[in-house]
Amino acid sequence: MSTTLGASRPDQASYMLRAAASDAGRHYKQRLIDLLDLGPGHTALDVGCGPGSDLSALAERVGEGGTVIGVDRDPAMLARARERTAGLSQVEVREGDVHALPVDPGSVDRAKIDRVLMHVARPAEALAQVHLATRPGALVGLVEPDWDTLVVDAEDRETSRLFTRYTADEVVRHATVGRSLARMAHEAGFRVETVAATTPVFLDFEDADHTLGLGRTMRRAIDAGRVDPDRGRRWFATLADGPFFASFTLVTVVCSR
Template identity: 55%
Template sequence: MPPVTSAAFETATPDPIVYLDRVAATDLGRSYKGRMLDELDLRPGQTALDLGCGPGTDLASLARAVTATGAVIGVDHDEATVDAARERTADQHAVTVRLGDIHELPLPDHTADRARTDRVLQHVADPARALREIHRVLRPGGRLVMGEPDWDTLAVDHPDSDLSRAYTRYVTDEVVRNARIGRQLPRLATAAGFAVPTVIPITPVFRDARAADRILGLERTTRRATAAGYLTEEGARRWLDHLSTGPFLATVTFYIVVAES
């Protein structure tokens, strides 16, 4: 039987840096990142941390907010993205980028006034430990702003709702390590010593299948779900055929959570 495929969707997994840049450049990316920046409430002279900073997408906006009198420290565990972030911010004198683990930050106690994580905690080995570390390095009265999806809320319309449920179940069970982290953040942050004054749910609606695929990787994920037994070959074909030709609608809830130390 030939492999599941649809000419409408990407088949190759994009380079991680390319993917992060792609998401940041979408209307959705600009919108939620702007909201996170607003919630950080940065002031000139403050020290801000971008934990899991990736290739430095957000470091310049943080640097502008704290001005030349402040400091921005990006931390990431991946050498390639750290190198990219350092190159991109070479002219930003307020910015420093460090290689480090969010579970054991290379920073002394009470270093920073503000911190952010953006789609990072869904992937880490121990979100509770990471939050305790962030609490350690923030000064009393500091603020952490986190943005995470809850993949259990992923809803993709299809005439066969069993296929939609199977697809979401595969994403939640197998693709994302901490797939329900969005809804868990207030509880985990409270346990780590934070107060959580604000939770902001954002639910984007995707109406264009190709645009959604560039963020969700619909075909790549479908192939993996089929190999893992969540979908049959025949079911996967019906799933992709409708997504690529029929009216398309998909949603997933993304949470912005504000925590105060």
């Protein structure tokens, strides 16, 4: 296996599909869909649907009489989502921005935003758009990580702490939005129904390097002067040598309109 720092970032669509197919990904996504209580005839909105990893599961719940709307602004993601749902007549994939959703006000029964708010420019505005799109009685599911809780086991614990701090400070735009989801949902006008936290665990070094960006993020931290080069390289190399462990907190909030 390679322990080279700074490996190129994987194709984003493939990255998202691989993460969704992992044990941790399947577990929290299934729980989220169950909590949304989707039923036949519902109109469901997937905000920031990416390559469409969840659209078919939503379509199965709403049935042929329902509608699933996937929204994304990335042409490559839209193409993959349309390809994956080509045989599902109830699925519509629309180009649009989370800050100006291309849906009619008060037209949505169920909505989800899954690991999107940490990347957008204005998370509160995105939630306001979802509030506008949903009708009274609708349920909305939100899932976001808290990257400030990322832990990577290593004998050099200080470098692990520096890695987490750099990830939270510089790599992810809104790295701690997970802990703020319930408050933000309330401020957007929703009634918070469920708040839950899970801890995805990574025991395989290569999977963690792919999902968490261990090598490429450490390279950035070194280049930025946040970690000593020799110490950072040693830290990364030792992660592959023995039993591996990393985890972070993933927060799920379900709220009603």
